[in-house]
Amino acid sequence: MNNRRRQTRLLLLSAAIVMAPLTSAQAQGVDAALERFKVLFEDQGISINWKNARISGDDAVLEDVTLATAEDEFGVSNISFEDIVDDPEGYRVASISMDDISVDGEENFSLSVRGIGMNDILLPNDNVRDNYGGFIFYERAHIDDIRVYNGDTEVVALTDSSVTVTPASPGSPMTYRGLVDHFSLDLSMAEGSEQWPIIEALGYQRMTGKIESSGTWDPENGQLELTANNFTVDNAGTLGFSFNLGGYTRELVASLREIQKTFAENPEGDNSAQGLAMLGLMQQMSFKQAELSFADDSLTGKVLELVAQMQGMSKSDVVAIAKGAVPFAVAQLGSSDFTTAATRAVSTFLDDPKNIRITAKPANEVPFALIMAEGMSTPQGLIKTLNVTATAND
Structure with missing residues (x-):
């Protein structure tokens, strides 16, 4: 019996000795992942600190967390990490969640945020981070509820x-x-x-x-x-915007990150050099297409009725006046083709409000450098350069 007990104790001791380095390695890996999390935030100009990191296996809870920029600081209670694993590209995390936030602001305003979390996260290494936009990458993020109160x-x-x-x-x-x-x-x-x-x-x-x-x-x-x-x-409508740009490369992402970091470190200082650098980087990009649209859901009719009531006119009179004003207003842009297209589009839309859109789609992509130069010298020429047109109810 005594031999069995000794053998059992020896077995348990042996297991503890074998598992100890593994447990230590897990903790070190989690610590390294948390440090990477901190560094990635700091590169965005946000300092993140915590009073304690409670680590259990591959999970961790950061307790009493504080987020700070050069101008503001606030606490966010705890941040929880589940299933942290090492990966050739960095550290993978199954989920990161944050305790609910409640902040009292100035002039009787307050903010509450609930249900903050991310899933399938990568904390990327420096050599691959710009493949993922330069920051923490996640496959899903969610916030259940954001509310702002005045009293x-x-x-x-x-x-x-x-x-x-x-x-x-x-x-x-x-x-x-x-x-x-x-x-x-x-x-x-x-x-x-x-x-x-x-x-x-x-x-x-x-x-x-x-x-x-x-x-x-x-x-x-x-x-x-x-x-x-x-x-x-x-019961109003949908305002839509879209664009297509070229030149937003990994190298540009890396350069923008460095400029952003410099801005964040000294927001009140002289950042004219960084501003010029930003303009220089933008010139590496090119313009392919953009569109601004509005799909009506009764707003146009309500506005026309209200204007008619305020002016003591009929709705049809208001529509006629608006149609007549459009050519003179748009002609200031210096493009007869766009004036014709815009006048036709507005007239069609006012007669039967469904949708209206302004589209810029040049035959070939236009470098931002050319757009900026023309915008400063002959801005009216941009209408032709970008091939801007207007349509309605299409």
């Missing part, structure tokens, strides 16, 4: 915000999709102002809607495309 009044609310990203692979760009499933904006704070009667007449005392965004980036050829960025207000 007891909820001024702004955003719920179910998320971003999903797929990493770039040979022959395929990085893609992303962002969504704010629901937002609300209380405009009652404007009550008593000159704008309030208009807000009230249009019925937008409290606006609701959603925000959708999507795009791609190819680190191999530097093509950056915002395929959609749509801001929808219920």
